[in-house]
Amino acid sequence: MKTSGARIGIDVGGTFTDFVLSNPKDGSLTFYKEPSTPDEPSRALIDGLQALLAKAGLTSADVATLMHGTTIGLNAIIQRRGATIALVVSKGYRDILEIARSRMPSSFDFHASKEEPLVPRLRIVEIDARLSAAGEVTKAADDAELERVASELKRLGVDAAALVLINGYTTPSVEIGMAKTLCEKAGGLSITSAAAIWPEIREYERTLVACLNAYIQPLMQRYFTGLKAGLERDGVVAPILVTASNGGSLSLVSAAERPVETILSGPASGVMAAARLAQAANVTSIITFDMGGTSSDIAVAQAGSAALATRTDIGGLPLVLPVVDVSAIGAGGGSIVWVDAHGLLKVGPQSAGAMPGPVSYGRGGTEPAVTDCYLALGYIDPAGFLGGRMTLDIDAARVALAAIGARIGLTGENGAALAAEGALSVTTAGMATELYKTLAARGLDPASFALVPFGGAGPTQANLLAVEAGINRVVIPPAAGTFCALGAAAADLRRDFVRSLRRAVDPASAALMLDILAELENEGSAWLDREGETSQTRRFERGADMRYAGQAYELRVALDESHRDAASICEAFHLEHERIYGFRDPQTEVELGTVRLAVVGVTDSITQPGVAVGTGKPVRKGERPIFRAGAWIAADVYDRTALGAGDQITGPAIIEQDDTTTVLLPGWSARTDDHGNLHLERIVQ
Secondary structure, three states, rough: OOOOOOEEEEEOOEEEEEEEEEEEEOOOOEEEEEOEEEEEEEEHHHHHHHHHHHOOOHHHHHHEEEEEEEEEHHHHHHHOOOEEEEEEEEEEOOOHHHOOOOOOOOOOOOOOOOOOOOHHHHHHHEEEOEEEOOOOEEOOOOHHHHHHHHHHHHHHEEEEEEEOOHHHOHHHHHHHHHHHHHHOOOOOOEEHHHHHOOOOOOHHHHHHHHHHHHHHHHHHHHHHHHHHHHHHOOOOOOEEEEOOOOEEEEEHHHHHHHHHHHHOHHHHHHHHHHHHHHHHOOEEHHHHHOOOEEEEEEEEEEEEEEEEEEEEOOOOOOEEOOOEEEEEEEOOEEEEEEOOOOOOOOEEEEEOOOOOHHHHHOOOOOOHHHHHHHHHHHOOOOEEHHHHOOOOOOOHHHHHHHHHHHHOOOOOHHHHHHHHHHHHHHHHHHHHHHHHHHHHHOOOOOOHHHEEEEEOHHHHHHHHHHHHHOOOEEOOOOOOHHHHHHHOOOOOEEEEEEEEEEEOOOOHHHHHHHHHHHHHHHHHHHHHHHHHOOOOOOOEEEEEEEEOOOOOOOEEEOOOOOOOOHHHHHHHHHHHHHHHHHOOOOOOOOEEEEEEEEEEEOOOOOOOOOOOOOOOOOOOEEEEEEEEEEEEEEEEEEEEOOOOOEEEEEEEEEEEOOEEEEEOOOEEEEEOOOOOOOEEOOOOO
């Protein structure tokens, strides 16, 4: 995507809405944060956009593209606030959502209850139609049957519906055509075809994809329509793109048709931006650490590429679409500090959110949050929050934390600080434990990675987490507090396509796979054309899910132009199996499950402006006490915007900027590189 005007990235979070403006005329970047408005998310976006433009000295007419990440769909699924939907499924499969995979939520907890299905049984309608595993129509629904189903849908009075035919993935056109016919007969009711969204084997998971899409589609369409109208009222008529869970982006039209692909858009954008940053900074392996107002997430990126997963859980339900492999590891800045009935100090999962927010926000909150802990420990300047646009009430934070301390026996003049330090110790230990578990499952050692923190609280918490997790290096981006918005602004257009085969790898199936890949490439190119981008560089990423005969699940294997026959395809699988499990079995037949293709329309990169060469020893702007290891110690305070390339700082120190604050602990040093990245490293004694 080539633009001559300003490109703006927006990330709508639970506490703040973040903005980044890239101006190609002078190469500058402008950053801004606006408190979110959960009751009407578009209001904070529209208000913040005008403030961003004013800060950059531009007008609405200067905007060329808006790239927008949102968690509205995700929150609707988690909180079960989506549309009232129906499910149309082949006769005999009405209980597909109830049966699911016939597994208990927890093998060791007999009291655990499974998630309620998105569609109750009374709103599931059977249709007398199905396909065979070979893709042949074994039972076709006649006009009378279609009329009956359409009448039932109208009687139920639902907002939308999903359609799933057994084996519908084998010949997607059959199910897609039936969905269009039912839509017409049901008075224009929106009907999601599972085969149109994701034609992959495994009926339960494919059914869920279609149901999730239908569940959030009315909500997302209303949001997109209102957002577009609101922006146009302010004179912004630039194209709007929505970031996707796979790290790419979609046009507003595609996002409205396939909102399920945007569920994890916010976290994915930050990971992709961190992968690009690490590559530019010559950092090979990173763990991203995104700590916002509600939660903290990590992901792994190596050699400039973020790890992708083909399955994740959303609100207790499996999602089989490709997503950037992000794992939640703990609390956010708004997570509430509390004491349980047994006198144990806890943090989260409840969050103060944007309203009322932490106690120090002065909006009526009475329970202290992690941000209040940072404030009470001296990490955050109460007069400098959001670049001085918001003043925090440190006395209110101390009173609330002192009450927590009194409940666990921490009293006296340092009771609030001791309670705050204890809460951060609990938070950090929990994060490190989850980080260890997540990396161990992938056979990775945290000590061989650098930590890249972002989000409003990420740089404040990063050094504490690095110490706890045994990580020796932290790389903090220049605008870490708005980093997900920067990732959105730089997102490529991207969409994933699949087709399930379920055949043994032999010369015939290898040839068929190549034919399918060519067909998917044509579909992908046509999609890019519809997105309005016909001149940009295009890239195709090929892959396949394969397994040894008899295995229950497949491995995803990357393929390229050299994999054109059965032998080379099998060898690619053997190598991947050996890398993950330590052995190969060349005598066993290899099965080809699903063919995958990602089509990418490359967006012009956003270059971080360089910083001037520094003196090596920057001048501090002040000093303030911070509480560490049970005592107050003096910490130098620096303005990050005054740091030059090559400047070095030794902890303890506080490094402040408009969108976040970096804490540098004793025994650590910080160095600024040519792009303004801050490298924190453990001092070797």
